Amino acid sequence: MLLDFNDLEINNLHAETYFEKKVIFFLEQWFSDPKTVKVQTSGSTGVPKIIEVEKEKMLNSAKMTCNFLDLKEGDTALICLPIEYISGKMMVVRAITRKLKLIISDPSLKPLENLNENIDFCAMTPLQVENSLDKIHFIKNLIIGGAAVSESLKKKIAQTLLPSNSLTQIYETYGMSETLSHIALKKTYPTQDEYFNVFDGIEISTDERNCLRISAPQLNSEILQTNDLVEIREGNQFKFLGRIDNVINSGGAKIFPEQLEALVKKEIPNEVIFLGIKDESLGQKLILIIEGFESENLKSQISNLKFEKSFHKPKEIIFVDKIPRTPNGKVSRIELKKLISI
Structure with missing residues (x-):
């Protein structure tokens, strides 16, 4: 289904799939009298909940993204994210705001499977990108959210796009349901930036823990x-270091698992997660979870990695068939801890 927001008649829309019906239902909600809509949070860092969000503030967010990416009336976008979450809803609101043409593709691991034309804008999760590498050259502006973009995925993107001379621009997002999707973007391709660039109208600072504070009226x-532990530069840029509630305290040393995961993912293709589990002598013992079949070769690669500190090397490596994820693709560390403690 293609929705042209320059000339849209909701009453004339006919859905063929369940996802199309849900998108149309959201449009009916959007153009109804109430000034708010309900949004489901992901539950990646806590208990999932429903929040009420003002439509006016969603429009403000949509304008920020459209302005940053220089999207224009008549440009084509593609939605392939669940409409229950802010990520999916905001794709529709951006189309409404900038009068885009919106292609509706059912959320799946291969949302671009039937795409054979150039489009101007799309938002995807890392898993979706991983399974759509043969098609991402069709996208002019691609934003990736829901989880960090791994080093191995960055390599695959570059290997795919460089030979094709594609003009694709790819960004990693930073945001949450409460910020109505993202408030900052970081370029991943064709260049790789270390710092996120914050949108105009948003101010950032840190608290006494060096965790990010956001003022976005x-x-x-x-x-x-x-x-989120961050390093701020020039007032409107920041580097994400890791979540403070993920920090592992092992033998008195603080370990940031996200940084170790980035290091390991440069060398191996599997999804990896570092966790701290209770240990009588260390307080927390650093362990590494690898998604996939147990492999002596992978263990050897990890053993040979040059970690910055000796205590960064995992005390134990555990293989699991599948790392738990939330419905929108984020790794659930909470469920993973439960899984390995069974």
Whole structure:
């Protein structure tokens, strides 16, 4: 289904799939009288919940993204993210705001399977990108959210796009339901930036823990305090170091698992997660979870890695068939801890 928001008659829309019906239902909600809509949070860092969001603030967020990417009326976008979450809803709102043409593709691991034309804008999860590498050259502006873009995926993207001389621009997003999708983007291709660039109208700072604090009055009337450890540069750029609630305290040393995961993913293709589990002598023992079949070769590669500190090397490596994820593709560390403790 293609929706042209320059000339849209909701009453004339006929859905063929369940996802198309859900998109149309959201449009009916959007153009109804209430000034708010309900949004499901992902539950990746806590208990999933339903929040009420002002439509006006969603429009403000949509304008920020459209302005940053220089999207114009009549450009084509593709939605392939669940409409229950802010990520999917905001794709529709951006199309409404900038009068885009919106292609509706059922959320799946291969959402671009039937795409054979150039489009201007798309948002995907890392898993979707991983399974759509043969088609991403069709996208002019691709934003990737829901989870960090791994080093191995960055390599695959470059290997795919460089030979094709593609003009594709790819960004990693930073945001959450409370910021109505992202408030900052970081270029991943054709260059790789270390720092996120914050949108105009948003101010950032840190608390005494060096965790990010966000002031975005156009998106949320409250100052948002995160548990994300960051390094701020020039007032409007920041580097994500890791979540403070993921920090592992092993033998008195603080370990940031996200940084170790980035290092390991440069060398092996599997999904990997570092966790701290209770240990009598260390307080927390550093372990590495690898998704996939047990492999002596992978164990050897990990053993030969040059970690910055000796205590960064995992005390134990555990293989699992599948790392638990939330419905929108984020790794659920909470469920993973439960899984390995069974």
